[in-house]
Amino acid sequence: TQKTEDTLSRLASIGQIAAGIAHEVRNPLTAVKGFLQLLKEEISHGYLDIACSELDQAIATLQDLLQVCKPDLEEESYLSINLCSELESLLYLFQDQIYRVQIVRNFRNCDEVIWGKRNQLKKAFFNLLKNAFEAIPHEGIITIDHYRMGDFVYVSISDTGVGVPREKLQLLGTPFFTTKDEGTGMGLTQVFSTIYQHGGTIEVKSTEGIGTTFTIQFPIEMIEQIGVMDMNMQYVEGQS
Numbered sequence: 001t002q003k004t005e006d007t008l009s010r011l012a013s014i015g016q017i018a019a020g021i022a023h024e025v026r027n028p029l030t031a032v033k034g035f036l037q038l039l040k041e042e043i044s045h046g047y048l049d050i051a052c053s054e055l056d057q058a059i060a061t062l063q064d065l066l067q068v069c070k071p072d073l074e075e076e077s078y079l080s081i082n083l084c085s086e087l088e089s090l091l092y093l094f095q096d097q098i099y100r101v102q103i104v105r106n107f108r109n110c111d112e113v114i115w116g117k118r119n120q121l122k123k124a125f126f127n128l129l130k131n132a133f134e135a136i137p138h139e140g141i142i143t144i145d146h147y148r149m150g151d152f153v154y155v156s157i158s159d160t161g162v163g164v165p166r167e168k169l170q171l172l173g174t175p176f177f178t179t180k181d182e183g184t185g186m187g188l189t190q191v192f193s194t195i196y197q198h199g200g201t202i203e204v205k206s207t208e209g210i211g212t213t214f215t216i217q218f219p220i221e222m223i224e225q226i227g228v229m230d231m232n233m234q235y236v237e238g239q240s
């Protein structure tokens with residue numbers, strides 16, 4: 001649709017500018033941080049701690065920004081990807097969290113491969129998993145479903161976390177929208193743009209205080225062109 005193309009071309013041009021800025025600013029920031037760290041060893045001062053953590057935040061934002069923009073600038077080629085093994089290797093990165101968050105794997109599709117850009121998809125699933133862990137303040141469950149239904153392959157990631165308030169639901173995926181002190185608000189922007197580039201769709205269901213489910217749907221035949229952009233935000237009252 002026209003709206004899809006507008007949004008995608010806007011994202012692409014924002015991306016080019018942002019990538020330029022990110023490249024220019026990230027290196028000097030990283031250097032300043034290095035010098036501050038050296039200084040800190042000489043003179044101990046609270047302001048230096050603040051400066052360091054502010055710089056960390058700026059670097060994280062730029063890194064995420066770069067990661068969102070990069071796919072436009074550096075074309076990654078399509079490969080066949082087994083989502084089960086990618087998800088499994090991503091979960092391994094969250095091993096230090098399993099003392100508080102139980103992972104339920106409902107993988108029913110593990111002999112299937114999809115056609116996609118591996119790094120982009122890995123980053124997208126990483127971002128979704130990271131958000132799910134971050135949404136659970138103490139203990140909880142993350143459930144990952146992976147199955148095929150008709151001509152579509154689905155991956156859904158559910159958490160028993162804080163949920164998203166109804167009025168915030170539409171803001172998900174907007175660049176820099178974050179509710180976290182140390183957030184960058186770039187994670188879901190990367191997720192949405194990656195899924196759309198793969199011709200997929202993403203649906204979010206959330207109930208405040210109960211949890212959130214992101215469901216991604218890929219067409220079986222993943223074609224090398226921008227697919228349908230169909231975001232369906234749904235608010236589920238009461239129970240999830």
Ligand code: ADP
Pocket residue numbers: 127131132135159161162163164172173177178179180182183184185186187188189212
């Ligand atoms: P960040 O994680 O840096 O804040 P994201 O783009 O990944 O940026 O997410 C944006 C916002 O969306 C988060 O700050 C949070 O408010 C909300 N959000 C994303 N995923 C979840 C989730 N699984 N549960 C609750 N809120 C979420």
Ligand code: MG
Pocket residue numbers: 127130131187188
């Ligand atoms: Mg995030």
